[in-house]
Amino acid sequence: MSERKTPSRTNRTQISRRDFLKVGAAAGGGLFLEFAVPSAGGAKTGVSAGHEFSPNAFIRIDRKGAVTLIMPQVEMGQGIYTSIAMILAEELDVRLETVTLEAAPPNDALYRNPVLGFQVTGGSTSIRAFWMPLRRAGASARAMLVEAAAQDWKVEPAVCSTAAGAVIHATSGRRLPYGSLVDRAAQLKPPANPTLKTLADFRLVGTAARRLDTPEKVTGKALFGIDALPPGVKFATLIASPVLGGRVIRVDDATARAMPGVRQIVVLDDLVAVVADHTWAAKQGLDSLNITWDDGPNANVTTEEILEQLKAASLRTGVVAKSVGDVATALNVANRVEVTYQVPFLAHAPMEPMNCTVHVKPDGCEIWVGNQVLTRTQAIAAEITGLPKDKVIVHNHLIGGGFGRRLEVDGIAKSVRIAQKVDGPVKVTWTREEDIQKALYRPFYFDRFEVALTGAKITAWKHRVVGSSILARWAPPAFVNGVDRDAVEGAVNLPYDVPNFHVEYVRQEPPGIQTQFWRGVGPTHNVFVTESLVDELAHRAGKDPVSFRRDQLGRAPRLLACLDLVASKAGWGQVLPRRVGRGVAIQDVFGTNLATVTEVEVDEQGEVYVKRVVCAVDCGIVVNPDTVVAQIEGGMIFGLTAALHSEITLAKGRIQQSNFNNYRMMRINEAPKIEVHLIRSVEAPGGIGEPGTAAAAPALANALFAATGVRLRKLPVDRKALAAGKSA
């Protein structure tokens, strides 16, 4: 993976519509299309790209017929390079293998997300964002290639068809490959309204195409950031202050210096790194250091203290995120429930530990890393080194799991600061302990509810979300009017018909810990708390949890269909053995409707065995069904892992978890069977990377209630409570 040139084209540009597509000749021959894709935040928040045409994606078809799409999104294992290539190949009518995808180089001017103000991949938004623009671009290019051929043959374009990268005149049997038509097509005016294929015409979209990025991943050839080995590279590992905001006072490095292979000890204000001939020597050296820290103002932070602050904040009135009807009056009924829920801090712990290779020279800086925010990477390196941005070259690599962690540049900043002290390139690898303990975490949320039930209907719903704001720190322009849209996502769009509905947000930043997006973002917490509470209400109303939900989904026919399908596939209503239970949860987040039934068994000691998970998904038109299923499966395991095992806690300002022995991951022998049923849909595609994660905890918690009668109002699952039969 090397850096790529910004796409170039000649000046003869044809504009179809000011805000849609530009077409021209590519430098060196061929057809070049520029178009705009509303990126992550744009798709998510519905804000348009603005009135000016600013293309951020580019298609080049060369004289050999090879198609290249250059775009801001990066591949992180979510399979988007395959799915996006499928969309383009479909409308362009070329074989999938002829499409190559290239990640764009860092360039905010070209690839900026209009809402967030910079270039970013994330939020289960890639397919949603690309779907229409890419289809229209593909269809336009195809129309122009047809027109070019028709001119050549002197026939009407309408009598020509396309297949497998060629234009065909059926009556005469003539055939011209795209490559031979690109130069002529580049001179044409793009159609104002290209005709898109109908669903019935799709021959690629909706089929299980092979992932393009996998062959290298099964042979060990794929290069992740951690695999970068520029010539002359040295190896380092680091320890940052165990307490956020702490400082190094003194380092006794006598032993380390004498160790074979150890080259250099870099002491910075807030961290110490050992540079060596290999990572093992660096680690040995680091372990032998005797470092005295000044823990600073967060020296005594504990999780208990943070929880107390959140609880206190939950008694404050928040900023209104959504309000319908008159909740205050409607709450004035007999059957009224007041409950609180809470979810803990979580680490991302991607399998590839944080790492970054940097070479700082007087006149430039080179970075080898895998991450989701290339321009931020470039900017932070420029800021630290004082170099102009264009002197910072970023080689982006495959990402060994992001889950949100690689939307941050904290590790890049640390690595660049270390590299400034090192002669030549240096690869900084975090130990797993450092990766888990000096990270940013999913927020600790505390939720306060007041709800009213009239008969078997929810008539009032007041939900106060309390937690830190990631957006306010990470993308200040997106933090509008004091509401963190991410923190309330899944809460404001509750699918049920509740006449009096009120959601508030209270921002409460914890001391001594920073928070950050985590796979499933806001909904991982909101779907858990709302769907658990809806389950509580069903039982209070004496109704079956599925029919209680059914009766209140008038506004959500797609979700209702999912619920019905999952109930029948899971065998809902069957009599189950003692201490076996099934739980249901539904959600409409990330543009995808998902209903889940989870079956668990709980032994007398409170040990939980997740047996089976059944999902019914309507994610709109499915581009690659196999990828959808894989993402639901993986998202579900990710969410179950957190619900069953994960919690980051602090004592004396320090994160207490460190590696997989105490920050536990679900293993294959704990993993349930997962069945995913896709619903045929003609709606626009929804996001699929995160819904499974959001669905895991609520369906599990509801199943645990069914099995034991214990309602868990906080995560992770409390086995002692399940054993004792007490709600917690």
Added chain:
Amino acid sequence: MIDLQINGEIKHVDAPDRMPLLWVLRDLLGLTGTKFGCGIAQCGACTVHLNGNAVRSCVLPIGSIGTRAITTIEGVRATPSGASVQQAWLAAEVVQCGYCQSGQIMSASALLTTTPHPTDAEIDAAMAGNICRCGTYVRIRAAIKSAAQLAAMRGTDGDRTDNV
């Protein structure tokens, strides 16, 4: 100097006896297919074969290896079950981010070498030491079973599948 037999070649390595094999492979020999995930034998990302058995290279001191043959993901295709496992992995679309998959494939191919037709329980026992954060477990189970069938076919029909 220690001599190690890696993927059929002898490598001379200038490193301390107690240095774990993982770092010799990655940092000294540039064989980066073997991954670092935890360093404490809890995740399996670093799995290699030692005389055909799956071991965690992050805790394996090179001084203890002696003349035993080391196979890494770069060389597993040449082992009896390696190619079948790789092929089954692609057919089942197991891979997501891919970072854990070198280790998964090494564990799976070691399993199939000793247990050509593993039961679910045998798969669970052999694979439980390999964490996949992307959650590909469901497919790993399926892929191991189809790899077992592939290997059986290979046994009768010879090597028919080359496109890994």
Added chain:
Amino acid sequence: MTLLSGRLRFPFYAAGAVSAAVFIYFLWIVLGPGPMHFVGGKRVPIGTYGAGDPTGVPEVLSRAPLIERGRYLARAADCEACHTSKDGVPYSGGRAFVLPFGTLYSTNLTPDPETGIGRYTNTDFLKVLHRGIGLGGKRLYPAMPYASYTYMSDADALAIKAYLFTLQPIRMEGPQTNLKFPFNQRWLMGIWAFIFNPDKRFEPNAQRDAQWNRGAYLAEAMAHCGECHTPRNLLQALNNRAKFSGTAQAGWRAYNITPDRASGLGDWSDADIANYLITGHADGHGTAAGPMGEAVDDSFKYLTQADAAAIVAYLRSVPAVATRDLPRPKTRVAPSSAEEGVAGNVSPLGKAVYAGACASCHGWSGVSPVMAVATLTGVRAVNDPTAINVAQVIISGALGHNGVDTANMPAFGDAYSDEEIASVANYVTARFGARTSALTAENVAKLRASD
């Protein structure tokens, strides 16, 4: 099974019978033998023992400065383990000793005048070390092994003091010891000391050679092995009738170190024992963890080979005592297939946990595929049907010793439930040990609380 509760449980008889029984028992206790009584023979003053002086530092250090000799001896006496709290500065005290009747905290041994030993004169120091009497006449609890240290020569004790006075003074007021009545009555310890502390310095045994005498001095006056490995009577004094036959300590089992074949060290070679002391590991027998792991790290690993060999010689001379519940360790290696070896119905949860968290290092055969220290076959703890130490090491992990290992045993206590830990411990004893344990989740909860 009552684990380690140590609670006093009096059978209730008629009052007269009770007093008589109590009196007889009391006499039996009071008249119990001293730690070196077993060997018989004649003890002589150091000066008159012909084969040399068994006290002091080894030959190599004989000309070293006082401070250096003091450091060797302080390590040999393992002051650090007890006088350092978790994550605390060495020797600054504050380590908690949880007893059934309250919690004791160790004191600060750095020379800080307010909170440490900075104001101790030589006489004060000897008084506390030999007699358990602190500044101002404060009586110490026998958690401080002064009934062992009392055998230490004045010269050695003062060398230790000289070394401690070179430490960086740390101002560290540890938590106050807080015991229930009547255990909070420190004066009672005066009576205890009167009965149980011989208050005598070491005297060589004229019938034994120099190595034995050196070993006796190191084991009794310095390493105070008996404090953990000898069972105690109801008055918390060592019951030397069952010397070194093993007992429970801080939630761990301190095993039988007598020459008994099945339950003691009878199957260990001299080299095995010496290696175990110095490296924390003996091939085929196991790796030190828990309190013994600390003893290796803070003390034994600093001993010279000759001193370790002397301790071995002394251990070999102790009468063999069998521990009834400890079978001879199984040395046969388990099958390398997970599906063989243990019946499927034995602890399926334990097997699942083992497969995920343990098999990578320990293997299915029990012989580690990666590092010798992780081999389970033949290990005492694995062949202990109470599985107490197996559970403890799972809960709190074990550090490598002497830095020779590539990884430590991680602590799993925070992420695995009591049930999972009990199950995997039972699976381990079933698969690799001579007898299957039946640890329960409740037992594990107690073990967690006792450490």
